[in-house]
Amino acid sequence: METVASESWHTVIERAGDDCSGIHHLYHRLSGKPTPIRPLMANDGTPHEAIIEQHLKAYFESPIAPAEDPVVFSPxxxxxxxxxxxxxxxxxxxxxxxxxxxxxPPRAIATLARLFNGILGLS
Structure with missing residues (x-):
C-alpha cells in the first residue's frame, strides 16, 4: 500500500523524464542549490548557440588590424x-x-595581447 507521499514522489520522478536536463533540474530543486547561469541562453531560456557560433566564426576569421602602438605583450x-x-x-x-x-585558439590569444597593449597604451 503506497502512501500519498510515495505516490507524489513517483509523480515528481516521472515528470523529470529520462533526459539529463529534467533530472538535473530535479537535483537542483531537491538540493536547494541555485540553477547555474547559462550565458548561451536568451532571456526567455532558449539556446542561441548557432547565432553566437556564427558571430565568433566571423570575428575570428576576420584579419587582425596591424598594431599602431609598440607591442608590450606578445601573443x-x-x-x-x-x-x-x-x-x-x-x-x-x-x-x-x-x-x-x-x-x-591562437587568434583569440592574439586579440587578448592587443587588448592588453591597448589598455596599457591608454594608461
Whole structure:
C-alpha cells in the first residue's frame, strides 16, 4: 500500500523524464542549490548557440588590424601566462574559467595581447 507521499514522489520522478536536463533540474530543486547561469541562453531560456557560433566564426576569421602602438605583450607571452594560471581557481565576474582560457585558439590569444597593449597604451 503506497502512501500519498510515495505516490507524489513517483509523480515528481516521472515528470523529470529520462533526459539529463529534467533530472538535473530535479537535483537542483531537491538540493536547494541555485540553477547555474547559462550565458548561451536568451532571456526567455532558449539556446542561441548557432547565432553566437556564427558571430565568433566571423570575428575570428576576420584579419587582425596591424598594431599602431609598440607591442608590450606578445601573443606568446599571453599564452605563457595563461598556461601558468592555476586551474582550480574560481572564475571572475565574467565566469570564464582558467581551463577555458587554456583552450583559446591562437587568434583569440592574439586579440587578448592587443587588448592588453591597448589598455596599457591608454594608461
Amino acid at each position: 606568446e607571452q599571453v599564452q605563457r601566462m595563461i598556461r601558468r594560471t592555476k586551474l582550480r581557481k574560481a572564475p571572475g565576474p565574467d565566469r570564464v574559467t582558467n581551463e577555458a582560457l587554456r583552450h583559446l
